[in-house]
Amino acid sequence: xxxxxxxxxxxxxxxxxxxxxxxxxxxxxxxxxxxxxxxxxxxxxxxxxxxxxxxxxxxxxxxxxxxxxxxxxxxxxxxxxxxxxxxxxxxxxxxxxxxxxxxxxxxxxxxxxxxxxxxxxxxxxxxxxxxxxxxxxxxxxxxxxxxxxxxxxxxxxxxxxxxxxxxxxxxxxxxxxxxxxxxxxxxxxxxxxxx
Numbered sequence: 264x265x266x267x268x269x270x271x272x273x274x275x276x277x278x279x280x281x282x283x284x285x286x287x288x289x290x291x292x293x294x295x296x297x298x299x300x301x302x303x304x305x306x307x308x309x310x311x312x313x314x315x316x317x318x319x320x321x322x323x324x325x326x327x328x329x330x331x332x333x334x335x336x337x338x339x340x341x342x343x344x345x346x347x348x349x350x351x352x353x354x355x356x357x358x359x360x361x362x363x364x365x366x367x368x369x370x371x372x373x374x375x376x377x378x379x380x381x382x383x384x385x386x387x388x389x390x391x392x393x394x395x396x397x398x399x400x401x402x403x404x405x406x407x408x409x410x411x412x413x414x415x416x417x418x419x420x421x422x423x424x425x426x427x428x429x430x431x432x433x434x435x436x437x438x439x440x441x442x443x444x445x446x447x448x449x450x451x452x453x454x455x456x457x458x
Contacts, residue, residue: 266455267291269309271299273317273327273345280434281313281343284445290455301332311339311453314346316432320360320396321345321352328352339425339452341380347398347419347428354402366393368437371417375408378420379451380427380444390417391437397430425452 268285272278272294285292295304297317304312312333319326331353334340342350351358371390373381390411398416401407409418411431419428427448433441449455 265308266310267293267307268311268313268449268453268455269304269307270294270313270315271297271329271333271346273297273315273329273349274319275316275343275345277432277434278315281315281445284434284442285313285449287442288446288449288455289457290449297327297329299330301330301336304333305336309336309338310455311341311448312336313448314340314342314349316344316346316393319345321348321358334426339448340427341448341452342426342428343434344393344430344432347416347430348396350402350405350419350426350428351398351400354405356398356402356405357400358396359399360396367391369411369413369417369431371409371411371431373409373418375406375420378408378418378427379422380418380420380429380447381409382447382451384440384443388440389438390431390433390441391435392431398428427452 404421411417433444
């Protein structure tokens with residue numbers, strides 16, 4: 264299997280849905296536990312890596328944290344919700360508890376139309392939020408590319424390293440254009456075919 268996306272599962276109720284969305288793109292995906300060693304992931308030669316959401320806080324004493332080596336695999340990485348907070352936690356940003364839990368529909372405003380995740384999407388689109396913590400300082404090399412009502416960092420990118428983060432859930436039906444965002448990651452950024 265030469266083209267596959269590896270999903271690291273941090274306990275999200277939507278991890279299986281992420282896998283299904285990738286398969287709907289006609290690409291193979293495999294779900295692995297969050298603590299799978301980076302060396303084991305490297306052996307799979309994935310085309311890309313997705314860090315799932317999850318109910319934990321990155322700074323909780325028993326937070327499910329990945330092998331730091333996953334950021335050095337040289338493949339595109341998409342962090343979803345908890346996954347985007349892992350970028351902050353491991354790469355020098357800052358994550359803090361939000362003033363209020365953001366749960367439910369939101370409006371995403373795309374600030375950088377050149378971001379490959381949002382190819383062919385309108386400037387504003389509905390998204391689904393479900394998080395208590397949020398990124399308050401971006402890691403070095405990242406820039407914000409989209410906002411919601413409560414987050415200046417609803418989507419971030421480090422285009423040089425092919426790292427992308429979403430504070431919302433593109434995999435659920437409540438994010439109507441989410442399938443396109445995932446397809447843009449899988450086909451456009453990870454360069455997987457459609458076979």
